[in-house]
Amino acid sequence: xxxxxxxxxxxxxxxxxxxxxxxxxxxxxxxxxxxxxxxxxxxxxxxxxxxxxxxxxxxxxxxxxxxxxxxxxxxxxxxxxxxxxxxxxxxxxxxxxxxxxxxxxxxxxxxxxxxxxxxxxxxxxxxxxxxxxxxxxxxxxxxxxxxxxxxxxxxxxxxxxxxxxxxxxxxxxxxxxxxxxxxxxxxxxxxxxxxxxxxxxxxxxxxxxxxxxxxxxxxxxxxxxxxxxxxxxxxxxxxxxxxxxxxxxxxxxxxxxxxxxxxxxxxxxxxxxxxxxxxxxxxxxxxxxxxxxxxxxxxxxxxxxxxxxxxxxxxxxxxxxxxxxxxxxxxxxxxxxxxxxxxxxxxxxxxxxxxxxxxxxxxxxxxxxxxxxxxxxxxxxxxxxxxxxxxxxxxxxxxxxxxxxxxxxxxxxxxxxxxxxxxxxxxxxxxxxxxxx
Numbered sequence: 001x002x003x004x005x006x007x008x009x010x011x012x013x014x015x016x017x018x019x020x021x022x023x024x025x026x027x028x029x030x031x032x033x034x035x036x037x038x039x040x041x042x043x044x045x046x047x048x049x050x051x052x053x054x055x056x057x058x059x060x061x062x063x064x065x066x067x068x069x070x071x072x073x074x075x076x077x078x079x080x081x082x083x084x085x086x087x088x089x090x091x092x093x094x095x096x097x098x099x100x101x102x103x104x105x106x107x108x109x110x111x112x113x114x115x116x117x118x119x120x121x122x123x124x125x126x127x128x129x130x131x132x133x134x135x136x137x138x139x140x141x142x143x144x145x146x147x148x149x150x151x152x153x154x155x156x157x158x159x160x161x162x163x164x165x166x167x168x169x170x171x172x173x174x175x176x177x178x179x180x181x182x183x184x185x186x187x188x189x190x191x192x193x194x195x196x197x198x199x200x201x202x203x204x205x206x207x208x209x210x211x212x213x214x215x216x217x218x219x220x221x222x223x224x225x226x227x228x229x230x231x232x233x234x235x236x237x238x239x240x241x242x243x244x245x246x247x248x249x250x251x252x253x254x255x256x257x258x259x260x261x262x263x264x265x266x267x268x269x270x271x272x273x274x275x276x277x278x279x280x281x282x283x284x285x286x287x288x289x290x291x292x293x294x295x296x297x298x299x300x301x302x303x304x305x306x307x308x309x310x311x312x313x314x315x316x317x318x319x320x321x322x323x324x325x326x327x328x329x330x331x332x333x334x335x336x337x338x339x340x341x342x343x344x345x346x347x348x349x350x351x352x353x354x355x356x357x358x359x360x361x362x363x364x365x366x367x368x369x370x371x372x373x374x375x376x377x378x379x380x381x382x383x384x385x386x387x388x389x390x391x392x393x394x395x396x397x398x399x400x401x402x403x404x405x406x407x408x409x410x411x412x413x414x415x416x417x418x419x420x421x422x423x424x425x426x427x428x429x430x431x432x433x434x435x436x437x
Contacts, residue, residue: 033210041217044175055132075299081291087134088287098123113146135302137334138345178215187215189391232313237372237403252413255381286341297330305353324361355379372401
């Protein structure tokens with residue numbers, strides 16, 4: 001007869017356990033990293049805040065002052081076409097003429113930003129601000145991380161020539177992510193996920209020590225100055241039941257499947273714009289398509305989506321299931337077009353809007369689906385497809401509803417959604433136009 005398990009287990013008493021083979025980093029090696037990490041954290045958050053404030057001022061001019069002065073509707077179909085086309089022309093001109101063409105093709109970049117020459121950074125900041133103000137459906141995360149990483153490497157090499165470049169890259173990425181989400185937890189999750197496939201010298205917490213300081217400094221700075229919040233103020237969710245689990249599983253998989261539709265279409269849409277060959281053709285053409293999408297989905301499908309999804313969640317009964325479905329599809333298409341035609345920006349924040357609209361649509365279709373479950377599960381599935389960042393997807397989905405009872409549902413719902421997306425193409429392209437896997 002065979003026995004189970006098919007191996008022998010030796011129980012080791014506590015007194016004879018072997019010491020850990022991973023040596024801890026001494027405190028004297030960690031202490032010198034504190035001040036540089038604090039400086040990077042504060043500087044990265046201030047740059048992010050400066051770009052967003054400047055973009056908000058320009059947005060006010062473009063979408064309120066100018067249409068009021070001209071006597072046209074602020075979000076009339078005509079004005080949305082005019083502003084989005086003008087934004088495409090302005091960004092296209094900068095991408096054409098600015099040093100380094102305002103950075104690489106954004107379809108080929110992700111959160112792991114390349115280190116750019118300092119001469120490229122002013123143009124990248126300008127096109128990011130124009131994009132945020134003009135209405136294309138992208139967020140600031142990718143270009144701002146690239147700018148902060150490049151500045152940290154450039155200035156860090158001057159101040160501390162002996163320090164490795166990789167250290168400055170990790171500090172700047174952590175600081176920017178902490179500032180973007182208003183908490184260092186998001187940065188810790190992303191860094192931990194990145195370190196999972198690497199051989200770490202020392203203990204994990206030693207590797208996270210300086211990046212966590214940078215992320216906390218960035219998050220605290222942005223919180224003190226701007227007080228960002230991701231809480232949608234949805235009705236509180238209590239104890240989960242079987243119907244809640246079924247709803248979470250179904251909606252998360254539906255969100256992941258819808259997101260994968262955009263992922264599979266990404267190389268083809270990008271290829272269509274790439275055939276135009278020139279930024280002064282690609283970006284204005286993208287602006288025209290985005291104007292048509294805005295006319296179809298309404299002004300709430302413009303911009304990065306954080307303020308707009310808050311407006312949706314404030315009155316979930318103010319739109320029908322069909323209207324929520326239209327906004328879901330239009331926003332996802334706008335994200336796809338904006339990321340394909342050359343606008344510099346990230347995909348996380350508009351993907352969160354898409355997931356929010358999808359979750360509200362699920363609640364409108366089936367009122368028994370709790371709002372917190374529907375929204376968080378849809379955001380989870382959408383982010384898993386668009387980002388392939390498991391921990392960040394769970395984190396963002398959870399903080400939107402701030403209901404502890406929903407976390408166990410999200411963890412379970414992430415599993416079938418992850419099976420749907422893992423091993424498949426990502427929403428990022430290689431320089432030759434093929435999707436990254």
